[in-house]
Amino acid sequence: MSPVITAILVMGALGFCLSLFLGIAAKLFFVEVDPRIEIIADLLPGANCGGCGYAGCSDYAEAIIKDNVPPNKCVAGGANVTEAICSILGVKVSLEERKIVRICCRGDNEKAKKNFIYKGANDCYAAILSTGGDKACKYGCVGLGSCVKACPFGALSMGDNGIPVVDETQCTGCGSCVEACPRNIPKLFPASQKVAPLCSSHAGGKMVKSVCSVGCIGCGICAKKCPEKAIKMVNYLPEIDIKRCNGCLECVKKCPTGAMVDLINISSNNQEENQKADAA
DSSP states (O other): OHHHHHHHHHHHHHHHHHHHHHHHHHHTTTOOOOOHHHHHHSSSSOOOTTTTTTSSSHHHHHHHHSSOOTTTTTTTTTTHHHHHHHHHHHHOOOOOEEEEEEEEEOOOOOOOBBBOOSSOSSOOOHHHHHTTTSOOOOSSSSSSOHHHHHHHSSOOETTTTTTTEOOOOTTTOOOOOHHHHOOEEEEEEEEOOEEEEEEOOOOOOOHHHBBBSSSSSOOOOHHHHOTTTEEEEEEEEEOOOTTTOOOOOOHHHHHHHHSSEEEHHHHHHHHHHHHHHHHH
């Protein structure tokens, strides 16, 4: 028998043995996958934003089936996705209220004092680590757009004044921008919340006045004037009890610096501006 034929026979026998081994191994170690996992994963938006608390959409789909995780955690997909998943599972789950990110700093290039002109890396964390940021307010928005870059839905953009702008029609409340900010400037609010202090400073009083004209000075007038007692002061910042708040806007009217803001009015104005931009 020639060496060539011998080699062919040996390789053929070896290939047959390996195929047989792999076939047996596949049978022995086969793990059955619930087909609903793939169906649910296809329903999810595929953004892998992490808003549900899982690394990605596939992980969340698997957790819904294997760990009985509630199917209403996909903030990016919203009510339509939740209802579709519930239909597959044959269950009813209450829908969570939509959340919108708000930029809790209004200290833009004109209203907030700067200590120097920053020329470093175009990243908020890098600026904080290297210089602490250029703003005199250590609680203020760094203004380098790390939150904008982190948003998987294009809902954030940098305004000409150095403060991020939120497109509420695109915001899913996934929280990616919240995690990307070193100072926790973007915060998630229930869509129904009527008022909020768009400031993150815990300095209070003279310190705030010396660095920003629109910061919360922690005076507590909003809490004192609220007829529903829906506001309490915590570490120089107002906290709103949205269940008590009736949207009378007394707190907004009485705020001496304009830090307390009418969120409903802001939402309306943002929608109008986005419509004009789309038309242009």
